[in-house]
Amino acid sequence: MDDQQRLMHGHGASATMAHGISQGYMQTVDPSQPPHDQENTKREIGEILQQIMNITDQSLDEAQARKHTLNCHRLKPALFSVLCEIKEKTVLSIRGQQEEEPPDPQLLRLDNMLLAEGVAGPEKGGGSAAAANASAAVSGGPGQPDNAIEHSDYRAKLAQIRSIYHTELEKYEQALLSSGRRKRRNFSKQATEILNEYFYSHLSNPYPSEEAKEELARKCGITVSQICNWFGNKRIRYKKNIGKEQEEANLYAAKAASRAAATMNASQSGYNMVPNSQGGGQMMAGQQPDMYNLNVNGDGYSSSAAVGANVQSQVNALRHVIASTGGYAGENIYDRIQQGGNKPASSSGSRPESQDGNKPGGGELRISAVPEFPDIQGLSESGDDDSTQDEPPSKRSKV
DNA sequence: TGTGATGATTTCGG
DNA sequence: CCGAAATCATCACA
Secondary structure (H helix, E strand, C coil): CCHHHHHCCCHHHHHHHHHHHHHHHHHHCCCCCCHHHHHHHHHHHHHHHHHHHHHHHCCHHHHHHHHHHHHHCCCHHHHHHHHHHHHHHHHHHHHHHCCCCCCCHHHHHHHHHHHHHCCCCCCCHHHHHHHHHHHHHHHCCCCCCCCCHHHCHHHHHHHHHHHHHHHHHHHHHHHHHHCCCCCCCCCCHHHHHHHHHHHHHCCCCCCCCHHHHHHHHHHHCCCHHHHHHHHHHHHHHHHHCHHHHHHHHHHHHHHHHHHHHHHCCCCCCCCCCCCCCCCHHHCHHHHHHHHHCCCCCCCCCCCHHHHHHHHHHHHHHHHHHHHHCCCCCCHHHHHHHHHCCCCCCCCCCCCHHHCCCCCCCCCCCEECCEECCCCCCCCCCCCCCCCCCCCCCCCCCCC
């Protein structure tokens, strides 16, 4: 293994290097040597370092010749070992500063390797200083400039390798994206929370408008297309698994209700709150689910009729809270039920997605003849703090 | 390591 | 172009 290669071997070879250092250095600068020899050694080291410093100022031929001389020098292995050690320390300190979330393990390993080689990662300004210190220690004096490494052709090589590395990295990432090997990361808990809240509170029409999507995307820190994916997946999976989702629906319904209760006071607006016959206040958690999917009858999807029958008695219970707050949870379904409305929507040709639940002419989930997410007959009303949920009826701004 | 959950992509129909 | 449905690929957890 030649010296260039040794340098390129980074921390993985540290043990070997340390060993090499102790061997090479101790052999050459043995403390047991007479003082006279030590003096000579120091001088020689100083000269070598000076030559290294000057080498880039010389013509190519001259430099080559000098490099050859250097390579043949008996102190060269020891010096090189020292440089390796310095580089090692530098790399370690650089790595210590890097506290980022670990990417792909393979990439991480590659990065670490390249970091160790100085190919990737931050410019190491401190490294040269360390090198200078170490050089000074070796040469026995503080006289050496602190950019010893900076000017070597080693650095040029590093730059070359660095650029190759970045190019390859780009290719790799590109390939990763385009070749089906997608990298997936789950959304944050908070984002999921927000999405679920929206979904379950718009269960009657889980098709966020463009604006709502954008708002949700902003809130969740994800892209609009991810929002689309999420809602697409959610609708399908909800449908497939209505029984299981019930629990979740429960949860979010309860949350929504309690939130609504907390924020209700101001907007008692135009709704006539019907003091429910069921003891108004305590509906919350356990009952909401019934309003959503309720029925559990076979097809898993709640036909509006079933909903109406099943839930009617509970509608009033929630109505008070929800209606008064602009209806965070399932407001549309209320309206619907109250009106006995269940008409297939969007005959006008507008897309379901384009209207929010609040809008007249709301959308419906079109799934093989089963009106899963029933259309809403919009008596919309808003008052929720969430701008995504209470857009003006004219919402479809962009068409 | 197996498995369910989940985000992304593909296919298909309107 | 949108959404449903199927499928893929990865994550996360026991």
